[in-house]
Amino acid sequence: MSHILQFLLFIVLSTAGKSVADARGFVAPDLSAWEIAALLHLLVVAFGTLDNEKIGFVSPQFERRIKQVILGGCGAFLFLKMAIVFLETKQRVEGGGLQPLVSLAPSVAGWAHALEALTPYVIVMPLFFFLLINVVLLWHVSRQATRLGFTDAYEVRHLRDLIYFVDLPVVVPFSVLWIYLILDPLLTPELYPLGMGLVGCCLLVVSNVAAGVFSDQRRDPQLKIRR
Amino acid sequence: MSDFWNEFDEAYRLFSQYCDTNDWHRILESIAGAVAATKPASGSALTVLDVGCGNAVATQTICEQVFAATGWFPQLGVVEPSIIARERLYGHLLVSSTGGPMELAAKSIEAIPANRQFDAIVFVHSTYYVAHLADQLQVLVDVHLAPSGAVIVLALPRYSPFFLGLPPLPHCADEVHMILSRMGLRVESYQLRSRFRLPTQVSAVQWEHLMRFMAPHVSDLTSFQALVKQFLCKARVADFGDHLLVGRRTAS
Numbered sequence: 001m002s003h004i005l006q007f008l009l010f011i012v013l014s015t016a017g018k019s020v021a022d023a024r025g026f027v028a029p030d031l032s033a034w035e036i037a038a039l040l041h042l043l044v045v046a047f048g049t050l051d052n053e054k055i056g057f058v059s060p061q062f063e064r065r066i067k068q069v070i071l072g073g074c075g076a077f078l079f080l081k082m083a084i085v086f087l088e089t090k091q092r093v094e095g096g097g098l099q100p101l102v103s104l105a106p107s108v109a110g111w112a113h114a115l116e117a118l119t120p121y122v123i124v125m126p127l128f129f130f131l132l133i134n135v136v137l138l139w140h141v142s143r144q145a146t147r148l149g150f151t152d153a154y155e156v157r158h159l160r161d162l163i164y165f166v167d168l169p170v171v172v173p174f175s176v177l178w179i180y181l182i183l184d185p186l187l188t189p190e191l192y193p194l195g196m197g198l199v200g201c202c203l204l205v206v207s208n209v210a211a212g213v214f215s216d217q218r219r220d221p222q223l224k225i226r227r
Numbered sequence: 228m229s230d231f232w233n234e235f236d237e238a239y240r241l242f243s244q245y246c247d248t249n250d251w252h253r254i255l256e257s258i259a260g261a262v263a264a265t266k267p268a269s270g271s272a273l274t275v276l277d278v279g280c281g282n283a284v285a286t287q288t289i290c291e292q293v294f295a296a297t298g299w300f301p302q303l304g305v306v307e308p309s310i311i312a313r314e315r316l317y318g319h320l321l322v323s324s325t326g327g328p329m330e331l332a333a334k335s336i337e338a339i340p341a342n343r344q345f346d347a348i349v350f351v352h353s354t355y356y357v358a359h360l361a362d363q364l365q366v367l368v369d370v371h372l373a374p375s376g377a378v379i380v381l382a383l384p385r386y387s388p389f390f391l392g393l394p395p396l397p398h399c400a401d402e403v404h405m406i407l408s409r410m411g412l413r414v415e416s417y418q419l420r421s422r423f424r425l426p427t428q429v430s431a432v433q434w435e436h437l438m439r440f441m442a443p444h445v446s447d448l449t450s451f452q453a454l455v456k457q458f459l460c461k462a463r464v465a466d467f468g469d470h471l472l473v474g475r476r477t478a479s
Binding site for chain 2: 054055056057058059060061063144147148149150
């Protein structure tokens with residue numbers, strides 16, 4: 001429940017921010033509040049999970065590195081999204097027209113186009129990123145546990161469950177939908193980024209909440225006092 | 228001196244009451260797994276040396292788990308400087324003259340006969356109490372480690388919550404890792420869960436025992452209580468995150 005409340009708090013704050021900006025004449029992209037809230041939530045869930053959990057059997061060096069990669073990745077996604085939102089934000093001008101907030105020099109136009117091409121996909125990148133992270137973790141933990149004679153350690157089962165029940169249920173439907181959107185001849189180009197954004201936001205929020213709940217379950221100590 | 232070991236033993240036993248029993252048994256199982264992996268290919272008996280075995284309860288469990296995994300009950304040597312602990316260990320381990328596994332009980336590493344070699348040399352939370360650890364490990368590896376053998380060390384990392392942010396004990400996992408690497412051993416490291424839960428009600432005597440074991444240099448009980456609470460999560464649990472190091476000779 002706390003994970004859903006966290007997300008709701010972020011969405012309220014980001015929507016309020018967007019409304020305030022709008023009142024002052026700055027028009028942010030349609031889904032920007034949702035997307036930033038979802039990515040911020042991702043960062044918070046990742047921080048909470050990494051702060052409280054020690055992953056059994058991993059080598060300490062590997063754990064340090066993977067935690068750096070996760071936090072760096074989450075931060076990069078959020079930064080990328082904010083940069084895109086900033087570039088796509090428009091300012092109202094006299095007469096009701098809209099003009100870009102920043103006008104880029106021709107020398108960086110290539111970069112801006114690259115960012116523009118990435119725009120619909122930033123929100124779904126974390127889904128694939130965490131699938132990859134969990135697969136790498138599963139490989140490492142399985143290898144380490146097997147070296148010590150554990151063929152079916154609960155750490156391995158937990159990671160496998162995380163992949164089966166959190167990562168794949170969001171990545172597979174998205175991939176199918178993506179193929180459908182590409183193949184659908186009636187889809188207008190304007191609808192494509194919006195559709196991707198809406199579906200991506202929903203899947204990312206579901207994935208964050210599910211990952212948080214999974215992590216809480218694992219953290220529940222179920223301690224048994226030594227007799 | 229005997230008073231010190233008695234008090235230490237009492238404090239340790241109270242502390243271990245609040246440690247997760249499943250985690251502890253998995254730790255011992257992990258050590259047994261690492262020991263079993265050193266089994267010589269020739270099919271001869273597996274030999275294990277436990278340095279700083281205390282009263283040998285853990286040693287006996289490890290041997291039983293090795294037996295369960297390999298079908299071989301290891302031949303055992305132990306090193307334990309405390310006279311009290313050495314007397315107690317006979318209550319847990321059968322000596323070889325009565326058909327048991329224990330062939331050697333030495334009070335120091337120097338007292339091990341020079342011709343004795345072991346497939347696994349094990350330290351279970353005992354490196355902190357060995358003076359001149361690097362030199363002692365060098366002797367063990369040069370003289371007493373079988374060619375395909377391994378040094379297996381269970382130790383806390385320097386940043387473990389066990390130390391409550393105070394200066395850690397000497398020869399923690401990080402330092403041992405460095406020593407073994409410098410000796411040319413290939414070191415694998417594993418982080419294992421080792422959770423501790425503070426009971427809801429702790430009496431003053433229990434607090435004192437815990438303080439004696441976890442932070443003997445802190446004299447003020449109130450400061451100790453504040454430190455402990457600071458390092459526990461909401462469920463009054465801390466994971467000490469023991470490290471298991473396995474150092475093997477690199478193939479030359």
